[in-house]
Amino acid sequence: xxxxxxxxxxxxxxxxxDKAKERLRLVLVHDRALLSPGLLExxxxxxxxxxxxxxxxxxxxxxxxxxxxxxSVALIANIPVRNVKRRH
Amino acid sequence: xxxxxVITSGKGGxxxxxxxxxxxxxxxxxxxxxxxxDADIGLRNLDVVMGLENRIVYDLVDVIEGHCRLRQAxxxxxxxxNLYLLPAAQTREKDAINPVQMQELITQLKEEFEYVIVDxxxxxxxxxxxxxxxxxxxxxxxxxxxxxxxxxDRIVGLLEAQELYDPKLIIxxxxxxxxxxxxxxxIQDMIDILAIPLLGVVPxxxxxxxxxxxxxxxxxDKKSQSGQAFRNIVRRLEGAEIPFLELDDNxxxxxxxxxxxxxxx
Ligand SMILES: Nc1ncnc2c1ncn2[C@@H]1O[C@H](COP(=O)(O)OP(=O)(O)OP(=O)(O)O)[C@@H](O)[C@H]1O
Ligand SMILES: [Mg+2]
Numbered sequence: 356x357x358x359x360x361x362x363x364x365x366x367x368x369x370x371x372x373d374k375a376k377e378r379l380r381l382v383l384v385h386d387r388a389l390l391s392p393g394l395l396e397x398x399x400x401x402x403x404x405x406x407x408x409x410x411x412x413x414x415x416x417x418x419x420x421x422x423x424x425x426x427s428v429a430l431i432a433n434i435p436v437r438n439v440k441r442r443h
Numbered sequence: 444x445x446x447x448x449v450i451t452s453g454k455g456g457x458x459x460x461x462x463x464x465x466x467x468x469x470x471x472x473x474x475x476x477x478x479x480x481d482a483d484i485g486l487r488n489l490d491v492v493m494g495l496e497n498r499i500v501y502d503l504v505d506v507i508e509g510h511c512r513l514r515q516a517x518x519x520x521x522x523x524x525n526l527y528l529l530p531a532a533q534t535r536e537k538d539a540i541n542p543v544q545m546q547e548l549i550t551q552l553k554e555e556f557e558y559v560i561v562d563x564x565x566x567x568x569x570x571x572x573x574x575x576x577x578x579x580x581x582x583x584x585x586x587x588x589x590x591x592x593x594x595x596d597r598i599v600g601l602l603e604a605q606e607l608y609d610p611k612l613i614i615x616x617x618x619x620x621x622x623x624x625x626x627x628x629x630i631q632d633m634i635d636i637l638a639i640p641l642l643g644v645v646p647x648x649x650x651x652x653x654x655x656x657x658x659x660x661x662x663x664d665k666k667s668q669s670g671q672a673f674r675n676i677v678r679r680l681e682g683a684e685i686p687f688l689e690l691d692d693n694x695x696x697x698x699x700x701x702x703x704x705x706x707x708x
Contacts, residue, residue: 370624370625370626371625371626372622372625372627372628372629372632373625375588375589375628376628376632378589379589379592379593379636380636382593383593383596383636386593386596386597391600
């Protein structure tokens, strides 16, 4: 029973295996996106398709990157807008 | 036509050679005709783990370069009739052979053997490409550590690029005590992260070191826990459904939960 309690407490507190798991999760998001050839490329293309329905964007200047900080990975897109379509 | 299996990992020292020796010997114990191929050119090891280092005359590169016939380079195991080793060259480099040659060699071996098991070198360069060239199935070995799992994930991607899909995972050197204390990733953690099917779990075990000292794979030792793990792996490869050794939860509660049918597996 003590064992059980200890484990309950452990799971809320930051055990080293939870640290390992979390670090792996973050590093793999990054690795996988960079390593799978064309993932960011095809994401870019589809983004352009969707966004073009709403606005006129500068396709050449569009940038999509993964940004990794200590405890999160973010998808950062820089999409210059030339003009926004009028909506009815 | 037999089946070829490559044992790979990305990271070095996680237990590829140990796994190759034990799976091969285990399959041979079940009566299968098995050929082990050491593809770690320049760092040959499988011969010593198998205890066959004194019998080597020719090697894999000799065969590929036509210095000898395949038969002449194959070494018959001391203990088993139906187990052979094709050793790596020790004084050559990985680029002494190429993937096309390797594939031809494996195809040739598959005509004679039910299983051809290839021990892959660490890394992702030429040696990896050679070793995986003729494989029908890949087994990825990883220890429960961040660096090993990360490399294993990379290997899954690289295998896909070579059209080797659906690799199987062996988790090696798990330490139940550490898992219980929350200081080692659990089996489930690793399956969640890598998202590939589990083939087996091998504990960190002194008997691996002892058996390597002797040149007799642990799978032959009836009393060895890691030997039992490898015997299970072998039977799973043969299609049997065997529950996984319950190594990740040895707590009283964990055992009780399983007795009443709650909890994993
Ligand atoms: N389950 C285990 N328990 C204890 N020791 C182990 C276990 N598995 C492997 N080892 C030890 O770890 C070391 C490395 O194992 P092995 O040579 O099989 O790894 P490898 O992946 O083939 O290495 P390399 O990348 O250098 O080829 C060896 O000394 C071996 O005895
Ligand atoms: Mg090795």
